[in-house]
Each structure stands twice: as C-alpha cells, then as structure tokens.
Amino acid sequence: MTELLTVSDLAVSFGEVRAVRGVSFGVAEATTLAIVGESGSGKSLSSLAVLGLLPAQAQVTAGSIHWDGRDLRACGADELRQLRGTDIAMIFQDPxxxxxxxxxxxxxxxxxxxxxxxxxxxxxxxxxxxxxxxxxxxxxxxxxxxxxxxxxxxxxxxxxxxxxxxxxPRLLIADEPTTALDVTVQAQILRLLRKRQRDGLAMIIISHDLGVVARTAQSVVVMYAGRAVESGPVADLYTVPAHPYTLGLMAASPSARDAGRRPQPIDGYPPDGAALPTGCAFHPRCPFARQRCRTEDPELRTVAPGRTSACHFAEEVLSRGGAVGHPRA
Ligand SMILES: Nc1ncnc2c1ncn2[C@@H]1O[C@H](COP(=O)(O)OP(=O)(O)O)[C@@H](O)[C@H]1O
Ligand code: SF4
Ligand SMILES: [Mg+2]
Incomplete structure (x- = not known):
C-alpha cells in the first residue's frame, strides 16, 4: 500500500531539550495510525511538525516529511497553509x-x-x-x-x-480528540470519526488511552521520551506487547476497567527531555530492567513480522504472551 504521509527519523528540539528524538511513522490511504504515550512523550510535536505548526521556539533538527510525494520540509509557509484543511486537517484537544x-x-x-x-x-x-x-x-x-x-x-x-x-481533507490528524470529554460523549465522537474512516478518510489519532486506539486504528506507534519504543498492527500489539512500556500502558489504560481490572498506573514519571536517563530512557521505571539497560540504549528493531521494539529483552516480553490482558473496550 502506498503511503500518503511518510515521516522518517524526525527530531524536534527546544534548544537543549530534545523533545522528539528520531521518530518514524507513515499512513496509507484510508487507514488509521495511532500514536500513543504518556503526556510529554512528543506526540503533539511530531504531528505539529508535519503541518509546520510547531511553536516558534521549536526546531525540526533532523528527518524528512513527505506528503503524497512532496517534501514538506522544503515547503514554504504559504504552501503549507494551502495544504492545511484541503489535504491535511487537524483537530486539537482543546477546541x-x-x-x-x-x-x-x-x-x-x-x-x-x-x-x-x-x-x-x-x-x-x-x-x-x-x-x-x-x-x-x-x-x-x-x-x-x-x-x-x-x-x-x-x-x-x-x-x-x-x-x-x-x-x-484526505488525512485528519486528531490530537486527543476525546480526552476532555465524558465517556458517553467520547463514544459519540469516536463513532463519528469511525463513520468518516469508513468513507475513506485516513487518520492519525493521538491518545494516551489504548482503549481509544483499539477502537479506531489499524496500526500503532508507542512513544516514550521522544522516541518510538514499539510499533505494529493494533491486534498483534494488544495480544502480545513487545515492549515493557506498552505492557505498562495497557495496565494503566482506563479501559482496563472494562476487562474487570483496576487501572494500574506505571510507577514514576516520564523523564525530562533535558536530563534523559543513560542507556534505555525507560530503565528507571521498567520492571524488566537489568544492568545492560542502564548503559546501552536499545535500537528500535524488527522483532516479528511488521513489528518493532526498542527493548534489549523484547523476545522475553513477547514470550510472556498477553498476560496483562486486553484493553479493548
Ligand atoms: N512550548 C514548549 N516549550 C518548551 N518545551 C516544550 C514545549 N512544548 C513541548 N515541549 C517539550 O516537548 C515535550 C513533548 O511535548 P508534546 O509533543 O506536547 O508531548 P505530548 O503531546 O506527547 O504530551 C514536552 O515534554 C516538553 O519537554
Ligand atoms: S531495554 Fe531494559 S529498561 Fe528498556 S524497556 Fe527493555 S528491559 Fe526495560
Ligand atoms: Mg499532546
């Protein structure tokens, strides 16, 4: 399937703060990609960069962004403005x-x-x-x-x-479109978006709730501290995550309640982009962490067909099976 939008190795900085550190994702015609991760992981900046809507102090320091064969990083402000709304539209968390x-x-x-x-x-x-x-x-x-x-x-x-x-538009980027809404209204808005998907609209949905993602997207990129730590088809990732952070997000999802469990927040907090931990950025919070994790930053690598993970011990995580359960609501 040819991709409408292809983002490769995107990096965004605020001076010393490396907010997005080499993220890649793509969306094909009439498909939906979800970007998930806790607050501060770089989800919004990654999508704002696509449309040239980054805050003034932010800078794209690396990577490429292609839309329907066009290099968006080479486009001027007028060209991007022309694209917004007609080709790519965006909705924000706070209307x-x-x-x-x-x-x-x-x-x-x-x-x-x-x-x-x-x-x-x-x-x-x-x-x-x-x-x-x-x-x-x-x-x-x-x-x-x-x-x-x-x-x-x-x-x-x-x-x-x-x-x-x-x-x-051909692509809608929806940044936490239902976060501020109660459950009933959230369900109505998701139904509305799903109807448009069926009509052929491509979408990027940004959320911190894996339950919302499960109901709307075909593929997922999980972000942590400005990086993609896992990606793959929604169904595979939810059956068996390949990264400890994804396991944590699943256990923390408000939708865990629907599966009869109490949502369990991940211990600790995401790191500050100006003072990232050594080695794997997730290691201070990771129940799987070992010595190697403190010194060696794991590469994002293919761990199964169509799936990537940035964990030294991805195979071990995968072999646990879906022990944490399924957040699909
Ligand atoms: N206007 C800003 N000024 C300085 N730093 C910012 C600004 N916006 C975002 N950042 C930095 O970039 C990180 C990622 O931001 P963002 O993409 O908005 O995260 P998310 O959408 O995943 O919650 C933040 O944690 C913060 O460190
Ligand atoms: S590399 Fe180590 S610290 Fe990082 S997610 Fe994997 S096990 Fe956890
Ligand atoms: Mg955001």
Missing part, C-alpha cells in the same frame, strides 16, 4: 483555544468555504449548516448563530470536526 470566541460558529465554519472555496455568503452559510448537521449538531440552522462558549464540550468538539472536515 476552545482553536475557535474565535467573538465570532459565531456558523460564521467560522462558513469562512472556510468563503476563503478556501471562494463561495459567496449565503452559499457558505448553507454549507456550514450542512457540515454541522453532518456531525450530529441538532438544530444546526439555529445553532450556527451561537458563539463557541454557548456549546458544551462535546458539541464544541463536533464543531471542530465539522471545520476540519469541511474541505474534504
């Missing part, structure tokens, strides 16, 4: 920060059609209402006249999705 509080929602969605498609006011308004209806906002014609603060969290996220999908 309020992405919406203008002083303009009605209908106007903001309509503006996409006016500016990018050159539609007139009435036609743009009609399309905005249509887009709102499509994402399940009731009474859209009336709600189009409301301001962002007049919507609930779940409805605001729907507005963001309507805006992101307005111009029929």
């Amino acid at each position: 309020l920060s992405a919406l203008n509080p002083s303009l009605t929602v209908g106007y903001q969605i309509g503006e996409m059609f006016r500016r990018r498609r050159g539609l007139g006011r009435d036609e743009a308004r009609r399309r905005a209402i249509e887009a709102m209806t499509e994402v399940g906002i009731p009474d859209a014609a009336r709600r189009a006249g409301s301001y962002p603060h007049e919507f609930s969290g779940g409805m605001r996220q729907r507005v963001m999705i309507a805006m992101a999908l307005a111009l029929d």
Whole structure:
C-alpha cells in the first residue's frame, strides 16, 4: 500500500531539550495510525511538525516529511497553509483555544468555504449548516448563530470536526480528540470519526488511552521520551506487547476497567527531555530492567513480522504472551 504521509527519523528540539528524538511513522490511504504515550512523550510535536505548526521556539533538527510525494520540509509557509484543511486537517484537544470566541460558529465554519472555496455568503452559510448537521449538531440552522462558549464540550468538539472536515481533507490528524470529554460523549465522537474512516478518510489519532486506539486504528506507534519504543498492527500489539512500556500502558489504560481490572498506573514519571536517563530512557521505571539497560540504549528493531521494539529483552516480553490482558473496550 502506498503511503500518503511518510515521516522518517524526525527530531524536534527546544534548544537543549530534545523533545522528539528520531521518530518514524507513515499512513496509507484510508487507514488509521495511532500514536500513543504518556503526556510529554512528543506526540503533539511530531504531528505539529508535519503541518509546520510547531511553536516558534521549536526546531525540526533532523528527518524528512513527505506528503503524497512532496517534501514538506522544503515547503514554504504559504504552501503549507494551502495544504492545511484541503489535504491535511487537524483537530486539537482543546477546541476552545482553536475557535474565535467573538465570532459565531456558523460564521467560522462558513469562512472556510468563503476563503478556501471562494463561495459567496449565503452559499457558505448553507454549507456550514450542512457540515454541522453532518456531525450530529441538532438544530444546526439555529445553532450556527451561537458563539463557541454557548456549546458544551462535546458539541464544541463536533464543531471542530465539522471545520476540519469541511474541505474534504484526505488525512485528519486528531490530537486527543476525546480526552476532555465524558465517556458517553467520547463514544459519540469516536463513532463519528469511525463513520468518516469508513468513507475513506485516513487518520492519525493521538491518545494516551489504548482503549481509544483499539477502537479506531489499524496500526500503532508507542512513544516514550521522544522516541518510538514499539510499533505494529493494533491486534498483534494488544495480544502480545513487545515492549515493557506498552505492557505498562495497557495496565494503566482506563479501559482496563472494562476487562474487570483496576487501572494500574506505571510507577514514576516520564523523564525530562533535558536530563534523559543513560542507556534505555525507560530503565528507571521498567520492571524488566537489568544492568545492560542502564548503559546501552536499545535500537528500535524488527522483532516479528511488521513489528518493532526498542527493548534489549523484547523476545522475553513477547514470550510472556498477553498476560496483562486486553484493553479493548
Ligand atoms: N512550548 C514548549 N516549550 C518548551 N518545551 C516544550 C514545549 N512544548 C513541548 N515541549 C517539550 O516537548 C515535550 C513533548 O511535548 P508534546 O509533543 O506536547 O508531548 P505530548 O503531546 O506527547 O504530551 C514536552 O515534554 C516538553 O519537554
Ligand atoms: S531495554 Fe531494559 S529498561 Fe528498556 S524497556 Fe527493555 S528491559 Fe526495560
Ligand atoms: Mg499532546
């Protein structure tokens, strides 16, 4: 399958802080990739880099980003702006920060059609209402006249999705699209995204919850301290993880509760990008750690067909089988 987006060995730094340290991932047409990991692992920066939306102090220091054969690192700001929305769209965790509080929602969605498609006011308004209806906002014609603060969290996220999908992008990057929402609303938003997937939309979903990932993606990249520590097909990875960190994430997933277990957080905290542990960055928290782990940084390597792991003892982890259970909700 040819990839739409291919990111290779991407590195992002804030001065001394190496926030992303050589991450590779790809998404093929009509497929969904999940990027998972605890807060601070570099998930958002990896996706913001694709669209040229990194904070001003951040710098891409290495790697390549290709979209449909085009080298995005070589594109200027105008070219990237042109790509955003029409080819690649993004939704953020906090929809309020992405919406203008002083303009009605209908106007903001309509503006996409006016500016990018050159539609007139009435036609743009009609399309905005249509887009709102499509994402399940009731009474859209009336709600189009409301301001962002007049919507609930779940409805605001729907507005963001309507805006992101307005111009029929080929790829949607959804950064923790359901994190701030309660379980019922989360399920509604995931259903909405899954419908679009069935219609052929490619997606990158970013989450810290493996349960969300299991319900939306075909393949996963697990990130820790700015690196990919495991990747592979969702079904394989959930049956038998190949990295101790993935085992830990599975046990910590809120969806573990559905499998009758109490979520068990991973001991300790992710490291600071300015003071990474020696050897394997996960070793201070790893129940499998041995002497070698303190001195030797494990390479990401193929450990089974289609699967990679950055652990010296991946084979041992794999041979445990799915002892931790299945976080699929
Ligand atoms: N605006 C910023 N200024 C300085 N450092 C930042 C900034 N944003 C992110 N970082 C650094 O990059 C790391 C990864 O950030 P991010 O990609 O947002 O993580 P994630 O999305 O996985 O929670 C953070 O832990 C932090 O060290
Ligand atoms: S290399 Fe060692 S410390 Fe790192 S994940 Fe594997 S066992 Fe744990
Ligand atoms: Mg993030």
